[in-house]
């Protein structure tokens with residue numbers, strides 16, 4: 018490995034050229050995203066079936082979510098997608114300072130997203146709305162009461178909510194880990210004008226996670242936004 | 250001339266003697282060594298699955314359930330299925346032969362992501378250890394299909410751990426598929442256009458496509474099942490508003506195409522065997538290549554044929570039935586083209602060819618009986634009987650395993666640099682063929698007569714057929730054990746071979762046996778169409794010159 | 800394959816800002832529309848509007864932020880096949896439920 022690696026910085030021994038290596042990385046990431054589409058796809062399928070089966074329960078359940086926090090998170094992710102795109106751009110320009118700045122910004126926004134998500138989750142759990150048998154204790158009286166006959170359908174909505182956003186949050190955490198790695202690599206000057214595909218490939222991942230949220234936000238938060246409980 | 254080659258081969262550093270410590274194997278990034286790591290791992294699981302199969306056949310010798318309790322029997326057939334499918338058949342040809350051969354056939358130094366390749370083996374091992382833990386702590390009793398709500402609420406066995414194990418192992422399969430797709434797209438040698446690729450590569454491309462697109466769905470499904478079971482969430486539990494049929498949709502969206510993960514690589518092997526053992530270019534190369542892709546795509550459109558007896562809509566059932574029939578077309582194209590290739594070829598009946606011929610017959614039976622089951626009305630009668638069991642064993646053992654064994658024999662001299670005993674090879678291939686048919690042909694009759702699958706006791710009228718089946722299974726066991734012995738023996742005592750003992754075409758035969766760590770000492774350039782046997786002599790001479798220069 | 804036939808534009812920043820603005824506007828729009836009960840007009844109208852906006856947003860991200868507009872044919876093919884297979888899974892399964900008769904009303908409550 019060593020004797021070949023000295024020829025071109027960052028070229029692994031089993032590749033013929035930098036172009037081949039870069040193309041392999043890009044194609045590999047895209048195929049990985051293909052698997053991610055199908056991975057989330059299974060949950061989107063469950064959403065479609067259960068939403069059509071329990072339209073009222075989904076209206077009611079969606080109404081329980083906090084659109085302000087969800088909307089804020091949507092904006093946070095959109096901004097982070099922009100900063101990620103900028104990071105990729107400056108890595109190609111070989112501008113280390115700006116690359117570092119935009120990577121750090123992206124990371125901060127990603128962490129902000131997770132922080133807001135944490136607040137949302139803890140409120141729901143506190144309200145007895147986490148759909149596991151041990152914690153499920155929905156209020157049947159008071160301001161946020163869920164009528165008993167609707168509780169089962171709302172339960173279905175809420176496990177879909179937790180499963181989909183939870184899986185998304187896990188991807189965000191992984192993304193944050195990737196960003197930290199990139200920042201360390203960038204700080205050590207690993208990236209040059211000619212070698213920056215790790216940044217570009219990680220960017221694809223980050224944008225994908227953003228796209229998942231683009232669908233989750235209306236499906237989960239906005240579905241019951243026009244709905245007033247008891248108004249029907 | 251031949252001896253010259255051998256001496257030079259012997260003195261060379263090859264992938265086997267380049268580092269002999271345990272560490273050099275466990276941390277290897279060499280696709281050939283990783284292929285061998287998989288070979289040992291899956292052989293181990295095959296043996297365990299075989300022990301479970303033995304228990305099943307022993308129990309079924311008598312009509313009474315006298316050897317195993319009903320609960321034990323449930324666990325035994327479930328573990329047999331889970332281990333054979335997820336830990337032997339799915340990885341078998343891709344992870345062993347695919348890993349070993351793909352870069353060689355492409356003229357590349359390695360797969361695109363060697364570290365990911367090693368990681369996928371470790372993921373497989375972690376999943377495998379969890380499955381062993383499941384096994385030692387009592388196993389699972391749900392059937393390999395994990396249907397809820399039994400699996401999620403009522404079963405008292407280790408379903409959660411088994412689910413996590415399959416979730417993890419799935420990623421091993423995904424990463425292998427991803428690696429292969431990228432390798433085929435980006436690492437072909439100069440001149441190696443898509444239509445010069447060996448059909449083995451086409452078949453692996455199609456397989457990878459299924460691994461990449463299908464496996465994530467079963468991963469999320471078993472993950473949901475594990476959540477349902479541990480947290481009592483009720484994802485598929487009708488009592489809590491869930492829908493068990495949705496589980497079946499998601500499960501079969503993967504698990505029907507998974508059949509093609511097992512059979513497509515085997516078809517790729519058979520294409521190589523038939524071309525090289527008849528010394529003819531495969532009849533209708535393009536059709537065989539594209540039929541692999543067609544099978545991969547159509548294979549995703551038929552999963553509902555497993556659900557004809559559920560609440561699935563009759564209209565959707567009709568569509569699924571129709572498309573299931575359509576999948577027979579690309580499969581038939583392959584079978585007819587192989588047969589046409591043999592016609593007027595100079596056929597040599599070496600061990601690999603015997604396996605290839607066995608495949609042709611057994612796959613035809615396995616495939617055709619699948620059509621019985623794809624028929625809406627007939628399936629109501631045959632569903633969950635031994636007819637189904639016999640059908641999928643003809644496909645999975647009669648075709649997939651036979652192809653795997655044929656491939657192992659054919660490339661054995663390339664892998665080890667030694668030749669096995671041809672006499673024992675032929676004998677055991679014939680034993681396997683006879684044993685297999687004796688085991689599973691009676692099961693078609695049993696199923697047609699109404700013997701349900703997954704029962705440990707049955708009415709006395711069925712005993713004769715069950716005894717025949719168990720007798721066949723013991724012959725099959727002998728047939729599977731023999732190759733282990735003579736192949737192992739050949740590693741030390743087998744006759745040494747040169748780069749191309751079969752006088753075959755294909756880049757993997759141009760490098761020495763066993764190949765050097767870097768696969769080729771030069772950059773191979775492809776100037777010929779695939780399976781052009783007129784050029785083999787020419788290539789051989791070029792190689793000879795190359796070896797003498799080195 | 801490796802050749803970037805449709806090479807990246809010299810200054811993609813203006814595209815990035817454009818997409819960014821589009822995403823923000825679209826987010827505002829989808830929240831705004833969701834306030835109104837369009838289901839009185841036609842039951843699935845709310846979800847159709849929401850999904851149309853989401854698809855537009857996702858397309859913009861894929862094309863510009865993820866450079867698919869300037870990528871190789873292979874990359875574009877991978878993206879299309881991902882969507883295609885997702886649709887297969889959704890369409891066939893939904894077709895089952897939809898043609899059973901009675902769904903969703905009888906199963907629901």
Ligand SMILES: [Cu+2]
Pocket residue numbers: 504505508551552554555
């Ligand atoms: Cu099937």
